[in-house]
Amino acid sequence: xxxxxxxxxxxxVFEEAPVELRCNYSSSVSVYLFWYVQYPNQGxxxxxxxxxxxxxVKGINGFEAEFNKSQTSFHLRKPSVxxxxxxxxxxxxxxxxxxxxxxxxxxxxxxxxx
Amino acid sequence: xxxxxxxxxxxxxQFGKPVTLSCSQTLxxxxxxxxxxxxxxxxxxxxxxxxxxxxxxxxxxxxxxxRRPNTSFCFLDIRSPGLGDAxxxxxxxxxxxxxxxxxxxxxxxxxxxxx
Numbered sequence: 001x002x003x004x005x006x007x008x009x010x011x012x013v014f015e016e017a018p019v020e021l022r023c024n025y026s027s028s029v030s031v032y033l034f035w036y037v038q039y040p041n042q043g044x045x046x047x048x049x050x051x052x053x054x055x056x057v058k059g060i061n062g063f064e065a066e067f068n069k070s071q072t073s074f075h076l077r078k079p080s081v082x083x084x085x086x087x088x089x090x091x092x093x094x095x096x097x098x099x100x101x102x103x104x105x106x107x108x109x110x111x112x113x114x
Numbered sequence: 115x116x117x118x119x120x121x122x123x124x125x126x127x128q129f130g131k132p133v134t135l136s137c138s139q140t141l142x143x144x145x146x147x148x149x150x151x152x153x154x155x156x157x158x159x160x161x162x163x164x165x166x167x168x169x170x171x172x173x174x175x176x177x178x179x180x181r182r183p184n185t186s187f188c189f190l191d192i193r194s195p196g197l198g199d200a201x202x203x204x205x206x207x208x209x210x211x212x213x214x215x216x217x218x219x220x221x222x223x224x225x226x227x228x229x
Contacts, residue, residue: 036220043118043204043220044157090156100145100208102218104156 002027002093006105014113015083021076021108023091031093033074034102035065038088047089050074061085086112117141118221120205126227127195135190135224137205146188147218148180149204157204163188192226200228 007022025031032051036044048059055067065076074091091105118139127133137146144165149157161170163182177199179191192199202225206218 034217041123041223041225043120043222044206045220046217049217100216100218101159101162102157104158106156107154 002029002031002095002103004091004093004103004105006089006091006108008108009106010109010111012111012113013081016080018079019077019081019085019110021089021091021110023074023076023105025072025074025091025093027072027093027095029095031095033065033067034092034094035059035063035074035076036090036092036104037061038090038107040087044090047076081110081112083112083114085110118205118207118219120203120221120224122224123222124225124227126229127192128229129197130194133192133195133226135192135203135226137188137190137221138186139205139207139219139221140186141207141209141219142185143207143219144185144210145208146182147206147208148188148190149206151202151204151223153201160190195226195228197228200226202226 003026005024013019034049035047037047038044047063048057050057050067058064063078067074089108092102094102121136147162148160150160151157159171160174161180177193181189202223204223205221208218
């Protein structure tokens with residue numbers, strides 16, 4: 001079985017500062033990793049995904065994440081955040097099977113302050 | 115634009131009164147998912163359709179049912195809503211042209227309140 005742990009429930013940060021949202025996963029099989037963003041009262045939007053290949057993945061809105069197999073981590077980073085980045089961020093894992101089922105972490109609330 | 119649409123966006127029902135949530139998609143995707151997301155929690159998969167094949171998660175209560183009359187539409191029926199069923203319900207789709215880990219496209223969700 002797979003599981004995902006997001007280590008911080010809330011991350012406050014000032015505008016234009018860098019940010020890192022941490023995600024660790026556990027799985028006995030190969031996995032694919034995702035970061036989704038959810039704005040208030042909206043659905044989830046894919047930020048980026050790691051499938052294979054380069055461990056540094058670039059996504060939309062200036063976000064990037066690095067897959068670290070030895071540490072079973074997939075941390076999300078942005079060098080300079082904006083007020084508009086305030087949202088809930090979910091890390092998710094999908095096992096290498098045909099169902100495409102996503103297992104989500106508990107979410108991290110990013111609060112960008114002016 | 116191709117998209118996933120959920121209606122209504124907000125639904126209020128009474129304890130024990132059946133309610134149906136709707137999801138439609140213009141993406142022509144084969145797979146459709148229903149997730150339940152309670153306040154400040156992660157989305158939790160209830161079930162999914164792989165074309166017409168229904169796949170229920172082991173821990174989804176019998177109170178939750180689903181129908182998919184055609185590729186475009188999928189419904190979530192809650193037969194006797196309890197207070198604990200108040201949540202955001204998210205519909206998502208995935209195409210089969212790509213691999214199983216391909217992106218899921220989410221609708222905006224329906225927020226269900228149970229009085």
